[in-house]
Amino acid sequence: MSGHADIATIDKINKRIRLCDYLAVAQLYLRDDFLLERPLETTDIKPRLLGHWGTCHGINVAYANLKSYFADDPNYTFVLGPGHGFPALQANLWLDGELEKVDPRATVDAAGIEYICKNFSWPDGFPSHASPYTPGIITEGGELGYALANAYGMALGHPEKTIAVLIGDGELETATALDSLNLRNLLAGPSNGKILPILHLNGYKISAPTIYARKSEREMNELVRGFGFTPIWIDSEDTEGFQLALEKKLEAPFYILASEKGYGGPNRHHVAHQIPLKNPATDKTELQELEDWLKSYHVEELFDKEKGVLL
Numbered sequence: 001m002s003g004h005a006d007i008a009t010i011d012k013i014n015k016r017i018r019l020c021d022y023l024a025v026a027q028l029y030l031r032d033d034f035l036l037e038r039p040l041e042t043t044d045i046k047p048r049l050l051g052h053w054g055t056c057h058g059i060n061v062a063y064a065n066l067k068s069y070f071a072d073d074p075n076y077t078f079v080l081g082p083g084h085g086f087p088a089l090q091a092n093l094w095l096d097g098e099l100e101k102v103d104p105r106a107t108v109d110a111a112g113i114e115y116i117c118k119n120f121s122w123p124d125g126f127p128s129h130a131s132p133y134t135p136g137i138i139t140e141g142g143e144l145g146y147a148l149a150n151a152y153g154m155a156l157g158h159p160e161k162t163i164a165v166l167i168g169d170g171e172l173e174t175a176t177a178l179d180s181l182n183l184r185n186l187l188a189g190p191s192n193g194k195i196l197p198i199l200h201l202n203g204y205k206i207s208a209p210t211i212y213a214r215k216s217e218r219e220m221n222e223l224v225r226g227f228g229f230t231p232i233w234i235d236s237e238d239t240e241g242f243q244l245a246l247e248k249k250l251e252a253p254f255y256i257l258a259s260e261k262g263y264g265g266p267n268r269h270h271v272a273h274q275i276p277l278k279n280p281a282t283d284k285t286e287l288q289e290l291e292d293w294l295k296s297y298h299v300e301e302l303f304d305k306e307k308g309v310l311l
């Protein structure tokens with residue numbers, strides 16, 4: 001078995017995904033009881049819920065798998081298209097200590113978890129989208145479509161670089177993103193870095209299916225091949241498959257990461273885009289659903305108040 005896909009590595013990747021999923025939900029909802037040390041109360045919930053859940057799990061899957069695979073490559077970079085999935089991005093930046101480098105309050109311990117959760121989408125805190133404050137940001141979140149073009153720009157004149165870029169399937173409906181696929185013809189070659197596009201095919205935009213979700217697998221493969229890439233399908237819940245797909249080392253790969261929008265949450269698909277449970281601060285049934293959702297990640301196996309991160 002490949003070193004990238006041995007049981008211990010896969011277990012570590014899966015735990016990282018679980019911790020970042022937990023932290024994404026906690027950032028969206030909680031103003032207290034961040035590690036579920038007691039039953040949730042209505043006063044633990046932020047009064048104004050603002051952010052995006054639906055895309056977060058897929059971002060965490062891509063981030064964790066790529067981070068593990070390219071752990072020893074200092075020239076690896078990750079570009080994220082759907083910047084509205086900021087709770088996921090921020091969870092990863094916090095976990096890697098990147099956030100602490102620009103904000104000393106974001107320590108990789110229980111105080112740091114409290115800090116990022118309390119201040120996510122909060123007055124004078126972190127915005128709900130990736131912003132100029134986010135470490136490594138290129139374009140401020142808000143307008144979809146530029147991720148692939150940015151990645152090709154970063155690779156220009158840097159053959160040593162490998163740049164993975166996660167593109168939303170809604171994002172790929174923009175003229176900018178779709179036409180950026182043509183950049184392969186101009187910029188693939190020995191004098192520029194390697195681009196690994198990953199289409200996050202979670203099937204939905206805000207509340208409607210994406211065009212790409214309406215295409216058959218064959219149509220998708222033909223589309224991708226038409227732009228000169230080789231399609232490689234990955235199931236978001238198959239970590240071993242993700243690692244093996246990265247190992248194929250094709251000349252012009254185009255990964256299609258098939259996931260369920262909102263996976264792991266109380267509802268999925270179109271209703272999962274932003275805040276799946278709207279009123280847990282006032283509705284006791286929703287509060288219980290939120291607690292069950294948070295508990296499903298078993299954060300106690302992933303983080304300890306004294307020992308810190310347990311990955």
Ligand SMILES: Cc1ncc(C[n+]2csc(CCOP(=O)(O)OP(=O)(O)O)c2C)c(N)n1
Binds near residue numbers: 084174205261
């Ligand atoms: C150019 C542009 N058009 C519309 C929007 C509004 N918008 C925000 S998120 C979103 C859905 C994005 O879908 P997708 O790229 O598939 O991301 P995901 O489903 O993973 O959240 C849209 C249309 C935007 N941010 N930018």
